[in-house]
Amino acid sequence: MSSSSASSYSASDSDLSTSSTGTSVRHSMEQRPVVQVAVIRCLRCARAEEYTTTDDPTSLGMVQIGTNIYYCNRCAKIVGYK
Numbered sequence: 001m002s003s004s005s006a007s008s009y010s011a012s013d014s015d016l017s018t019s020s021t022g023t024s025v026r027h028s029m030e031q032r033p034v035v036q037v038a039v040i041r042c043l044r045c046a047r048a049e050e051y052t053t054t055d056d057p058t059s060l061g062m063v064q065i066g067t068n069i070y071y072c073n074r075c076a077k078i079v080g081y082k
């Protein structure tokens with residue numbers, strides 16, 4: 001008599017999966033001391049000494065008399081810089 005229409009209700013939830021771009025930020029915790037090599041030159045006799053930033057210029061026999069200005073020990077003594 002009565003024809004029941006079976007309405008199939010299919011709920012297809014399309015979930016919005018936010019695909020984040022996999023940029024893995026890697027925090028490198030390496031603590032490597034930055035060593036820079038520089039050449040200091042005696043202002044008077046032009047004697048050059050190569051030293052790294054971990055070195056003390058005075059240990060190479062150089063005397064710093066200013067910003068990037070050095071005398072070697074000999075010249076420092078000659079000019080009376082002490």
Ligand SMILES: [Zn+2]
Nearest residue numbers: 042045072075
């Ligand atoms: Zn010198």
